[in-house]
Amino acid sequence: MAKFKLDEIDHQILDMLIDNTRVPFTDIAKKLLISAGTVHVRVKKMEDAGIIQGSSLTLDYKKLGYSFIAYIGVYLNNTSQTKFVLERINELPFVTVAHITTGKFNIFCKIRARNTAHAKDVIFMIDDIEGVYRTETMISLEESINDKKRLMHYIFNEL
Secondary structure: OOOHHHHHHHHHHHHHHHHHHEEEEEHHHHHHHOOHHHHHHHHHHHOOOOOOOOOOOOOOOOOOOOEEEEEEEEEEEHHHHHHHHHHHHHOOOOOEEEEEEEOOOOOEEEEEEHHHHHHHHHHHHHOOOOOEEEEEEEEEEOOOOOHHHHHHHHHHHHO
């Protein structure tokens, strides 16, 4: 597939959508002095090219009662069990991120829990998955940076 070429208008549209995925196309159009139809067509082309893949919702987990964050390194009995273990981990709604990794762990997960007791239950759920040898947990004291917008702006300004 050929590389999709973004022009200055596309960049400006993306910049506005990165800051607020819910901004109306009419607002973007007014700011860029183009029609809302043009914005719609350009966004559709970027979606069709796979540059834009849906939109996201940012939640305040603390207000929802899930302020406890921990990272869990998962050791497996055999690396051939990775797919099976990931499928079981994916069934746990409290695991928000999971990576297959090199180095110390086979899988590295981020969990969100209500408190330490709840986190312990989630860790035990992971420990109980067939193929998991053991886990190692790191508790997050504070999520100091969680901002993918800066990287997205950098990438699109670099293109």
